[in-house]
Amino acid sequence: MRLLGNKRLLILLLGLICFIALMGLTLGQRERISWPEKFVKDTISWTQGLFYKPAGWIAGFFEDMRQLRTIFEENKVLKMTLAQYARDTTRLNDLELQNKRLKEDLGFTERQKQMNNYKFRIAEVVAASPDRLNNTITINLGEKDGMRPNMAVMSVEGLVGRIVQVSAFYSNVQLLSSIDDTASDNKAISVTVKNKENEAFGMMESFDPKTGLLVVNKIEQKDHFAVGDVVITSGLGQVFPRGIEIGKVVAVKDGDFGITYTATVQPFASLVHLREVFVVEAPEG
Known part of the structure; x- marks a missing residue:
């Protein structure tokens, strides 16, 4: 009776008995679980589900933002690389064309040295x-x-x-x-x-x-x-040296009063988009 009168000790003993019984029930692998376990498990899983989906959405959103920023940076680098590649390709093409032109210029000057005694000063345009009535170009050679x-x-x-100036x-x-x-x-x-210098x-x-x-x-x-x-130039006008090729005759027709006639000539040189030209220095006297 004294033992039963002690409520704290009684509650402790009952709790110990329930714990030992619970351990006995849950010890070892079981294919079936008790209904309290089912209730607890389902309650916890449902509660976890409530928090897991929003947390997954938030985590996925920030992950997508991080990946989007990474893609943006990579795209920016690719655009810069592509622009640099385009500039390098354009420069390479320009250098190849310039190299081709300079080789042609070198061959030209060598041929001219064998034909006459003129000196040729290469100049860059x-x-x-833009005035069609005043077709002029400017070159980088001057009085000096x-x-x-x-x-x-x-x-x-x-x-x-x-x-002219x-x-x-x-x-x-x-x-x-x-x-x-x-x-x-x-x-004029x-x-x-x-080859008809004395006949025309x-x-x-x-x-x-x-x-x-x-x-x-x-x-x-x-x-x-x-x-x-x-x-070709005849050299008689004392402006243009003798023997410079101008173009090819494409048509001949009668001139004024049938006394003289006129020839139309297709110029050999292109008069547009000039890049390099030669200034002819004829020997004095």
């Missing part, structure tokens, strides 16, 4: 006039380089024009497409035919912008200009 007005300028293909470091070159027999300051070009003579006085052809006038009937002939 630094500007071009020995440039003077009326010096002939040509490309690898043929004559392109003459120097000189400053200390640059010169303006009037192109053949500016030749106009109606202009007061026009300088005295021309002849290659004419004056190249104008350029037809519609056809892109040069016009040679004042050709006497006895002079021999024929389709396919190569027109």
Whole structure:
């Protein structure tokens, strides 16, 4: 009775008995669990599910944001690399074209040395006039380089024009497409035919912008200009040295009053998109 009167000791003993009984029930592997265990397990799993899905969504959102930032940075690097590649490719193509042009220029000067006693100063075209009525280019040679007005300028293909204005470091070159027999300051070009220098003579006085052809006038009937002939400078005008190729005759027709006739010439040199040209230095005297 004294033992039963002690409530604390009684509760402790009952708890110990329940714990030992619970251990006996749960000890070892069992295929079936008791309903209290089922209840506890289901309750915990359901509660975990309530927190797991939102937590998964939040974690997935931040993971997606991290991956999105990584993709953005990688895309930025790829764009910069692609832009650099495009610039390098363009520069490489420009260098290859420049190398090709310089090789052609070198071959040209070697051939010219064997043909005559002229010196050729290579110059870079630094500007071009957009005015169709005043077709000029600017080259990076000037007075300090020995440039003077009326010096002939040509490309690898043929004559392109003459120097008309000189400053200390640059010169303006009037192109053949500016030749106009109606202009007061026009300088006609005295021309002849290659391999027929003593049989043909004419004056190249104008350029037809519609056809892109040069016009040679004042050709006497006895002079021999024929389709396919190569027109060169005669050197008689004392502006352009003798023997510079200009173009090829593409047509011949009667001139004024049937006394003379006219020849139209397709220029060899392109008069647009010039990059490098040569200034011809003829020996004095």
